[in-house]
Amino acid sequence: FSLILSQSVSSIVLKPLEQLLTQVRQMASTIFQSVTDMEVVMKEEAKDDRSEESVEDAKKFGNETQLLAKVVQKLAVISEITMNKPVLDAQTLQNLAEGDRAVISGFQGTIQDTEFADRGDVENGLDMEAIELAQRAMVENAGLSMELIDSWNLNPLELDKARNHVAAMYFCSSHNHGVEFDSVVMGNFLSDAESGYVKSAPYHNWFHAVDTTHGVYRMLQLCAADAYLTREERYAVLVSAVCHDIGHPGLNNGFLVETSHELALRYNDKSPLENMHCSKMFELVGQARCNIFSTLSKTQYHEVRKVCVEAILHTDNAQHFSMIKDVQMLYEVNSDLWDASRNLFLQEDEPCLAQEAIECLRLPDNRKLVLNLTLHTSDISNSMKPFRISRIWAWQVLEEFFVQGDAEARLGVPVQALNDRNTVNRPFSQVGFIEFLVSPLIFAAMKILPATEHLAVQMLMNARSWQKQWEAEGKVPPSDSDKKLLNERIIKMENKFRTSQAGKNPPEKLERN
Numbered sequence: 001f002s003l004i005l006s007q008s009v010s011s012i013v014l015k016p017l018e019q020l021l022t023q024v025r026q027m028a029s030t031i032f033q034s035v036t037d038m039e040v041v042m043k044e045e046a047k048d049d050r051s052e053e054s055v056e057d058a059k060k061f062g063n064e065t066q067l068l069a070k071v072v073q074k075l076a077v078i079s080e081i082t083m084n085k086p087v088l089d090a091q092t093l094q095n096l097a098e099g100d101r102a103v104i105s106g107f108q109g110t111i112q113d114t115e116f117a118d119r120g121d122v123e124n125g126l127d128m129e130a131i132e133l134a135q136r137a138m139v140e141n142a143g144l145s146m147e148l149i150d151s152w153n154l155n156p157l158e159l160d161k162a163r164n165h166v167a168a169m170y171f172c173s174s175h176n177h178g179v180e181f182d183s184v185v186m187g188n189f190l191s192d193a194e195s196g197y198v199k200s201a202p203y204h205n206w207f208h209a210v211d212t213t214h215g216v217y218r219m220l221q222l223c224a225a226d227a228y229l230t231r232e233e234r235y236a237v238l239v240s241a242v243c244h245d246i247g248h249p250g251l252n253n254g255f256l257v258e259t260s261h262e263l264a265l266r267y268n269d270k271s272p273l274e275n276m277h278c279s280k281m282f283e284l285v286g287q288a289r290c291n292i293f294s295t296l297s298k299t300q301y302h303e304v305r306k307v308c309v310e311a312i313l314h315t316d317n318a319q320h321f322s323m324i325k326d327v328q329m330l331y332e333v334n335s336d337l338w339d340a341s342r343n344l345f346l347q348e349d350e351p352c353l354a355q356e357a358i359e360c361l362r363l364p365d366n367r368k369l370v371l372n373l374t375l376h377t378s379d380i381s382n383s384m385k386p387f388r389i390s391r392i393w394a395w396q397v398l399e400e401f402f403v404q405g406d407a408e409a410r411l412g413v414p415v416q417a418l419n420d421r422n423t424v425n426r427p428f429s430q431v432g433f434i435e436f437l438v439s440p441l442i443f444a445a446m447k448i449l450p451a452t453e454h455l456a457v458q459m460l461m462n463a464r465s466w467q468k469q470w471e472a473e474g475k476v477p478p479s480d481s482d483k484k485l486l487n488e489r490i491i492k493m494e495n496k497f498r499t500s501q502a503g504k505n506p507p508e509k510l511e512r513n
Contacts, residue, residue, distance in 0.1 A: 132175040142166040152218065152458070155389045156210040157396075164210045165190060171217040172238050178231035180295050189239075189290040196246040196280055203393070203400040204248035211393075213241040215378025222451040224351040228361035229370065232300050236307035237371050239292060241378060243281035244312050248273060250400050251407070253316070258413050271316040278312050307371055314372040315379050320437065323376060326369055327444040334360055342450040351451055361448075373445060377452070383430070383438045384455040387465045394430050427470035431486065434463045439493050443500060456497055463490050 136146055142163050148154050149170060156164050168190050174180055197206040216238055219225070225234060256264040256272050263272035282305070284290050293301050314323065331338050334357075341357035353361075361370060382393035405419025418424060438459060446453040467486055471478060478486075 126174055126178065126180055128175045128178070131173060135170050135173045135175060138166055139170050149214075150218075150221075152385050152455075153389070154211075154214055155385075155392065156207040156214070157392060159210075161194075164207070165194070168210050168213055168242060171213045172235075172242065176217060176220065177234035177238060178226075179235040181292050182294070185290060185294065186292055189284065189292045190242065192284055192287075192290050193242050193246055193281075196243075196284065198247065198249055201248055201250035201400060202403065203397040204245045204250055209242055209245060212244060212375070212378045212381075213238060215381045216241040216374055219374050219378060219449075219452065222351055223374075223449045224353060224451075225370075225374075227353065227358045229367055230303075232296070232304050233307050233367060233371055236304040237311055237375055240281070240308045240311045241375055243284070243308075244277055244315050244375060244379065245273075246277050246280045246284075248277070251404050252416075253318070254416060255404055255408065255413075258408075259411065271313055271318065274313045274316045277315075278309050281308065281312070307368075310368060311372050311375045315376055320376070320441070323369075323373060324440050324444050327373060327441075327448065330366060330369065331444065331447040338448050342447075345450040353450075357448075370449075373449075377441060377445060377455075380438060380441070381455065383434050383462055384442065384459045385462075386458065387462050390462050391465075394426070398424070398426055398429070425470065427466045427473065428486075430466045431463055431470070431490070434459055434466070435489055435493055439496070443496060447500065453501065460490075460494055460497060463493065 139146060139149060144159075144163055144166065149167065154167070156167070159167065165187075169183075169186065172186060172190075193209070194206045197204075197209060199205060220229075220234055220238070229237075251261075253264075253271065253273055255261070257269045261272070263276050266272065267275040285293055288294075293304060296304060313319070337354070337356050337360060341354035344354045345352055360366060382390050382397075384390075385393070401416075401419045401424075402421035405415050405421060408415040408419060418429065439456070442452060442456045442459060446456055467490060470486070471483060
């Protein structure tokens with residue numbers, strides 16, 4: 001019934017409205033052409049007349065015409081995002097090679113509105129400077145450096161159990177968000193969360209949890225999130241990162257649904273993994289020894305819980321392309337504001353956004369979007385890390401896919417295309433992952449959060465590195481035509497980056513971060 005209703009709404013409402021907007025755009029184009037011709041005539045007449053009044057009238061007429069053209073152009077862009085093609089439409093998917101479709105297929109296997117309140121850190125009596133100094137001492141005593149912590153070179157896979165625990169404690173520390181908690185309770189929470197991860201999972205394990213939490217910590221710092229997210233929201237998204245994949249069996253949602261797994265039955269095939277992660281997180285917090293929310297008021301707890309649930313549910317890759325559209329819409333509706341804010345950011349040494357941008361991000365729906373975007377981007381950020389680290393994680397996630405593929409073969413269910421260890425070309429699959437999935441997200445994100453631009457730069461460098469590996473390491477050397485096609489795909493990505501960042505150096509000339 002729901003499918004029939006959806007199709008009916010589409011045919012009765014959306015399609016006619018889309019046709020109407022198309023006609024409006026065509027008519028507007030004709031009108032603007034006529035008006036432009038009139039403007040030229042007026043300017044010529046003004047030159048002949050030479051009167052100040054005539055010249056001024058011509059200028060006003062031209063300015064108003066340009067403004068009207070800009071408004072209609074903006075409406076056309078918004079219409080394109082909301083009603084026309086999805087990020088990857090059916091025609092695009094049909095034209096993709098089987099391997100590229102496999103990448104997308106394998107990948108994709110409400111917060112209460114509250115006003116932003118800049119309560120500061122004095123309210124709860126926390127001495128942030130003292131807490132930060134103590135946390136830094138803890139990091140250094142564990143044999144880690146703050147230089148490593150505050151960079152994208154940190155790789156939890158290369159740290160032992162104790163150092164990963166210390167790193168996670170630092171990321172969740174009060175000086176990073178302003179919410180008070182018992183450090184012993186936080187230690188218990190992190191230890192029990194680690195125990196909740198499946199050690200045998202090649203990718204979705206405790207190391208990935210620490211890595212994602214590090215990504216959230218970095219994004220909050222670099223994007224000056226304290227200016228537009230509340231203390232409770234920043235705390236919530238950090239601890240959500242800790243538990244965002246807790247209990248993950250190393251099998252994706254598609255497998256669980258296909259095999260009628262217990263989790264798929266429990267959650268009616270709707271984000272079974274993500275629902276389970278949320279449930280396990282709050283089962284953990286429900287224990288007094290792990291209740292990291294015990295210092296919150298009832299109202300604050302409900303706020304934090306909503307953020308945690310919403311953010312973790314949006315790590316389901318089925319939400320990926322709708323999130324991209326939401327970010328694109330936020331930019332297009334306020335493009336002049338975001339462009340001005342980006343220019344300010346480029347002029348400042350410290351993380352900074354224009355006040356108008358901050359006010360826009362403080363709106364409840366926009367805060368919710370940024371929180372979800374922050375966790376999801378951090379969750380899939382491996383392709384945006386330095387290539388040495390990116391390669392290690394790529395091998396881990398592919399091995400997890402292959403283990404699932406082996407299980408699918410044993411059970412006699414369809415082997416998902418990206419899961420066949422005998423047919424998947426590893427370097428080539430990573431270029432597809434970057435091109436179709438990561439790049440649309442980060443290209444949209446950096447328009448409203450300019451501090452993430454360097455992640456896009458590194459991502460493009462990684463695509464080139466994967467291209468070189470593909471050309472050099474394949475069992476069957478690629479043909480010249482195949483090399484040309486892949487090179488053109490990467491060039492297209494680089495051009496998209498340059499187009500959105502006009503006036504800046506091309507990515508290969510920018511420094512690695």
